[in-house]
Amino acid sequence: MDLTLTPRWAIELASAHPVARFAAEELRRTLQRLGAPALPIVTQADGPRIVLRHGPGGDAFLRATDHAGMLLRGDGPRGLLYAVYDLLEALGCRWVVPGPAGEFLPRRERVVLPAEGLADRPAIARRSLVLGHDLFLADAEAWIAWAAQNRLNTIFVHTIGHGPAIGACRLATWRRRRRVLLPRLTERGLDLELGGHHLRDLLPRRLFTTQPDLFRVADGYRTPDHNFCPSNPQSLALLRQHATAFFQTYPEAQVYHLWPDDLLSGGWCACPSCASLSPSDQSLLAANALAEALAALRPTASVSFLAYHTTEAAPQVVRPHAQVELLFAPRPRSYAQGLGDPQSRLNPVYATQMAEQRAAMGGPVAVFDYYLDAILFKSALPPLAQVIAADMRYYRSQGVAAVHALMTGDRPWLAAPINAYLFARLAWNPEHDPAALLATYAEVRAPRSPAALQRVYTTLEHAWQAVLDRSPAEAALRREVRNQRDPILAPPLDVLDYMAAARPDCELRLERMGRMQADLLAGQAAWDAVMQSAFADRATLEAERAEWEVAAGVLRFLLLRQQLYVMAARGAERVALQQGLAAAQAGLDHLLAWAQTHVPAAARPGHLLLRTILQLHLDQLADQHIALPWQRATLRARRALLLRNLAGDPRLVWELVRR
Numbered sequence: 001m002d003l004t005l006t007p008r009w010a011i012e013l014a015s016a017h018p019v020a021r022f023a024a025e026e027l028r029r030t031l032q033r034l035g036a037p038a039l040p041i042v043t044q045a046d047g048p049r050i051v052l053r054h055g056p057g058g059d060a061f062l063r064a065t066d067h068a069g070m071l072l073r074g075d076g077p078r079g080l081l082y083a084v085y086d087l088l089e090a091l092g093c094r095w096v097v098p099g100p101a102g103e104f105l106p107r108r109e110r111v112v113l114p115a116e117g118l119a120d121r122p123a124i125a126r127r128s129l130v131l132g133h134d135l136f137l138a139d140a141e142a143w144i145a146w147a148a149q150n151r152l153n154t155i156f157v158h159t160i161g162h163g164p165a166i167g168a169c170r171l172a173t174w175r176r177r178r179r180v181l182l183p184r185l186t187e188r189g190l191d192l193e194l195g196g197h198h199l200r201d202l203l204p205r206r207l208f209t210t211q212p213d214l215f216r217v218a219d220g221y222r223t224p225d226h227n228f229c230p231s232n233p234q235s236l237a238l239l240r241q242h243a244t245a246f247f248q249t250y251p252e253a254q255v256y257h258l259w260p261d262d263l264l265s266g267g268w269c270a271c272p273s274c275a276s277l278s279p280s281d282q283s284l285l286a287a288n289a290l291a292e293a294l295a296a297l298r299p300t301a302s303v304s305f306l307a308y309h310t311t312e313a314a315p316q317v318v319r320p321h322a323q324v325e326l327l328f329a330p331r332p333r334s335y336a337q338g339l340g341d342p343q344s345r346l347n348p349v350y351a352t353q354m355a356e357q358r359a360a361m362g363g364p365v366a367v368f369d370y371y372l373d374a375i376l377f378k379s380a381l382p383p384l385a386q387v388i389a390a391d392m393r394y395y396r397s398q399g400v401a402a403v404h405a406l407m408t409g410d411r412p413w414l415a416a417p418i419n420a421y422l423f424a425r426l427a428w429n430p431e432h433d434p435a436a437l438l439a440t441y442a443e444v445r446a447p448r449s450p451a452a453l454q455r456v457y458t459t460l461e462h463a464w465q466a467v468l469d470r471s472p473a474e475a476a477l478r479r480e481v482r483n484q485r486d487p488i489l490a491p492p493l494d495v496l497d498y499m500a501a502a503r504p505d506c507e508l509r510l511e512r513m514g515r516m517q518a519d520l521l522a523g524q525a526a527w528d529a530v531m532q533s534a535f536a537d538r539a540t541l542e543a544e545r546a547e548w549e550v551a552a553g554v555l556r557f558l559l560l561r562q563q564l565y566v567m568a569a570r571g572a573e574r575v576a577l578q579q580g581l582a583a584a585q586a587g588l589d590h591l592l593a594w595a596q597t598h599v600p601a602a603a604r605p606g607h608l609l610l611r612t613i614l615q616l617h618l619d620q621l622a623d624q625h626i627a628l629p630w631q632r633a634t635l636r637a638r639r640a641l642l643l644r645n646l647a648g649d650p651r652l653v654w655e656l657v658r659r
């Protein structure tokens, strides 16, 4: 049969399900934009038609042609929506990043439907984009539309209720935005997960004055600083009560995340009753109490148990409530290799922990990954095509039920990151060739020089390897930082701040980093080629190039900082160290100058706060190896003032140390 769409054709949809209706509308609208006639949506077509059908639930779908046209069938209404997007992709449509800059719709004289049939299903059941900053919540409409187009099925709004909103959206912002955003999720059948480190909010700190026994014991004393005492039945009763109120205030989520405090040290209780319980067991006691409260309201929703920092190890004593789901968040893992890669120097530990957690918890496993976390990667993102592909293959082999990609940062993107597209596509099908995905992305973004844009990302991905592939000794460094209040003696160290590792680790690192230069030069040349052929898309490509420049700037700074620390480790002369310090400072100043041009004023304090931590690393070295006693005092006073001006409160910096 002739599959050319003519005005005789119709879209046939018998279902009244709102997601199926949305799928039909989306099909009609987009086909028209491609050049097809406006097809009526009817419950029963007489002539040629695209018939849309769905079952009760599920994301799998099929496409087939028959004597009267075409059939699209989803296992559920959302599966039908994916079938529609898949058909549009077969017709050449692409949505590589949110908004018009990431959309490609080929205009045609005639639209001819593809004759070949297919069936497709996701490798991982829940595929979730985590919105982890008010900045990204502000653009959530575009992210939600894009997520559905690329077959993600969950949006996780990562929130914080108290303190500085670094790496999370304010709960108050979600309350303001949800009236607009919930209908956008519902019409596409996307699920919502909600929450973050809220556990402390469910046991008000003011109770400490009258009921100190509710709170934890640390260093021999009760303190309201972190979490609470989970062995006290009264603490758990209050937790259930306040959690009930939370679930009633936010009835829109399918999975709730009410995690403990975000601390490297965990912050759990050492009272006689808790002393024999590991942080994981204590945390699971709390999660179980939350699940009991949830079970009374919503028997199909669940609460996550966060395996993170001190709760990475599996609980030994406590068993999970049926509505508690494991959420494994291996933030310190290596992003140079897949989590299941036995050759990785760091990841096998996390793969083992995941397996042990899974055995102890019994139910489905959700993994929380950091592919879009610009705080972890210092306000830039490494392209992670190979690693995401390897991770997704591994997670599928382990029967992982859900994958989340945390998107957070300290500034708005100038161009949405490529990892979002890679993650969405690979979570659906880990057998996708990462190079082919990169090629598709490049064809949409730079249609006149896709090969050059692809080279931009392959060289950048390769350059980042020299920074991401850590040794165990380097990875251990940040656990050794004492919780000092002097940011110059002990500046915050995050995953990539391993410059003070002992020899030979720091020297080997420097040697590897030196080889990044060739990749960065190749990337620069590739960008020149892209820009030479840019036309109407010049502005969006320039924005994307600026994102590349900050990534290159971060890599160059890390190299210069490493060089300085290696010189110090080798006992270089003071004069030589001064030169090394000046070079590293110039690298940092370059990043600050970039921020002046590219970070909007409203986001600048948060961005500069994180950049100041890099300054503190240079200060620490100057303090230890270069500064004279009188200069030290001046340095400290200057930094204290800087931090106070930026944060209003230097303790803000310590919020960052703990993640």
Ligand SMILES: [Zn+2]
Binding pocket: 216, 217, 228, 229, 230, 231, 232, 269, 270, 271, 272, 273, 274, 275
């Ligand atoms: Zn206790």
